[in-house]
Amino acid sequence: MLVLALDTSTAACSVALVGVDAAVSGPGSRPVITALAGRVTVDARRHGEVLAPSIAAVLAEAGARPADLGAVVVGTGPGPFTSLRVGMVTGAAIGAARGIPVHGVCSLDALAGDAAALLEAERPGSRDAGRSALAVATDARRREVYWAAYRPATGGSDEPERIIGPAVDRPPDAAARMREAQVGSLFGPGATLYAEAFAGFRPPPRPVFPSPAALVRIVAAALFDGGAPAPLVPLYLRRPDAALPSAPKAVTA
Amino acid sequence: MSPVVLGIETSCDETGVGIVRDGVLLADAIASSVDQHARYGGVVPEVAARAHLEAMVPTLDRALADARLRPADVDAVAVTAGPGLAGALLVGVAAAKAYALALGVPLYGVHHLEAHVAVDTLEHGPLPRPAMALLVSGGHSSLLAVPDLAREPVVSLGATVDDAAGEAFDKVARLLGLPFPGGPPIDRLAREGAATIPFPRGKAGDGTYDFSFSGLKTAVARWVEARRAAGEPVPVADVAASFQEAVADVLTAKAVTACRERGIDTLVVGGGVAANSRLRALAAARCEAAGITLRVPRPGLCTDNGAMVAALGGLRVAAGAPASELDLAASSSLPLSA
């Protein structure tokens, strides 16, 4: 199945075309995921302009047409509202136009999935050796981070399991709760942005953005189960800024 | 078969999807977030943008169902690229690009005000060239010369220098303890009153085609406060009628003068405030006296909707106008010449 995946929950506008093949039968077998083409543009204010041309580009690069798509997977945040909506409405509209399912995935879960894979690559086999929790943090602006904490993957799954969040907090508050949860490693652009507040955690191997491939990995099994995906719900985590009006002010006062 | 053009409008608080084929309206689906803004006394941009995201696909699907079409029947997608609320516009523009891209059809980014003019062609047929347009709503108050909607940019002759006319309605409504949006309750109340209070006509005789409604709003507030301070009852119906008369008077006077001075014999009135009964009546009387043909779309097409965007897209497609690129930007201050 040809799957279009995209995430606009951070400064990165990420798009990928991914081939997903159903798991061969047998216990523990998982769908096979092949990256076919991808585009990442890091420019927090231009997602609206960059996203659609990036989608056209990955389709062209893979020699595919929109009609070949079998599903869309989008990151649902949390992230800055405006850019997050660009990605979500794009995925939803493509799904509506082609009559294909659109799956939403918490963007922080994708970041954590890639982070866990990086750790595993660094120290193979340590997954089952009681590795400490990991956390991811992205820029929420207003001197806050979006973050979540995860327990390492256990036998049944490749993906780490979210134990806290997604949440939005000031970096020192997030750091305190991560320490409570015995987080060892912290990943994501929020970690580098607030290096001082997060100084106690092992420095991330590199700044990572949520990758479209990780989004697909997380829902790979659901792509084949034939059920309708859950409704797409953006993870805003904040109420809109809006003040209730006071009584009309006297102009003659 | 003539092309099917789907239009998407999200510049303010209405998520609109319209479908037009050959100048005929096939569907006009709308989802409004106005109820969510009422308690704030005005449109809250982030609340509007969130509502657009929620409503976008359901409204698209409903428009297609109403037109008895499938997505694959759509031959072009038009969208309001601006002006409007930035975050709100972005949802519609992103959706339109995705829809056009997924269907492999051209995309047309259009100007919101030009679309307000174009919607009249769905009801009254092609516009004579040139025509004049008076567009009044909560977001804009503009007098426009319209040479040829499909081929030439509309020219702004004048616009409000402060509040939009619809904004003045909202503020006066609040002053009188009426709900948001203020247009409908003021219109209703005014019918029970008489326009006996001589509120000022901002910029009426200044020789420009610009409007001003901030002074009027303040004059109404002062008048009402003076009554309250003196312990006298406020004749709210008379205040509503007098305020509404002042707005309708200055708008129609300038529009008719512009037609006369420029030798234009057709006036289109659009925008949400064009639903106001006094504005419609006064425009009709003055146009008739001046020998000007007045065209006002039915109220449902005057307020923001997707049909107007589809209508203008249809004119562009028919004229062979160039399509927009996929990097089309939403612009909160899109100029008319774009």
Ligand SMILES: [Zn+2]
């Ligand atoms: Zn409008």
